[in-house]
Amino acid sequence: MLSVLLIAREGAGAQALQRIRRAGHAVAATVTADEAANPVRRAALDLGVPVWGEEVAKHPGFAEAVRRIGVDLLLNVHSLAVLPAEVLDAPRIGSFNLHPGPLPGYAGLNAPSWAIYHGETTHGSTLHWMDARIDAGEIAYEARFPVEERDTGLTLSLKCARAGMSLLDRLLAAASEDARSVPRLPQDPSRRRYFGRRVPQEGRLDWSRTAREVVDFVRACDYHPFPSPWDAPATRVAGRELRVLRAARTHVPCGAPPGSVGRSEGGAAWIAAADEWVRVTRVSLGGVATDAAAALPTPVQA
């Protein structure tokens, strides 16, 4: 039986906690945000696992405490807490991070959204050894899966979390059998791309891009019904400032000026991109979600 220190946030963190316990291992403690709506905190309380606030990781005595309580593995799941090197070195076997993206190509924040924005057709999850660099440690396990045309930021994030749980199972099985069997594959630094907090195109749609690029940006921002880390992309159409919540390609060629409204039908509005019409179904106008046709009732130029 392993003793795991879990540093986690979000639903993936709560799932990891339950997964570790169901595999028969002990969770020494959970380090997570001190918020009532935190699913990790809820899961830990339900299981009787000690909950520590994230500030504990910065305490000078924390690394020694990790050693003293006999932690075998430190597992970081979707937490942005920065851990000092001595904390990462404290567990008996090592410290691991579950990253919702393939490495080294999608290091940093919001990897699922960036993948959709870039039009990727595959994505992945990575479980890697942690060192002082962000998302740069040796890879232990990774999974790849397809990105479908209807995937959104939310659905792709959920695929990452599901795949991540399988990687966690593999780590727990290997570590409990023979820790030396956990792989260590160095990342190629020349292929590293790091994504920070910035939102592409400063959060604004550019209708002079292709329909595919426009729709991919909308999908990347879509975490409905949950808040999006990027918000929905903003645009000014027909003199109205709005955010596009949902859109799809029509594959119908278009020669109209980009950003002009072609027609409105069935609640949707067709808006010209560089090459094709884009069928916009839902927008947010003044902070209120509405059918695009209701927000843009008549075909006028942008």
Added chain:
Amino acid sequence: MQTANSLQDLITAIFSEELYVEVPSPATDLLQGGYLDSLRMVELLLRLEERFGISINLESMELEHFRSVERIALLVERERQAA
């Protein structure tokens, strides 16, 4: 005919037995209390669809539909009547 209370009981049981979440009461705020996150919501939807023979479109859902077991029961009843 299934009463509202029995539907709430069934949904509470789904939380407990299949999502491993103990919800204190049908009125408990599932979102504010951390009982329901994006992962669990999608799993809940799958189980509601399987259990009650309904088809729930994520695109038409709002968070408020999942605020409590009471509201989820109302959603299920509405979808059953629409089916």
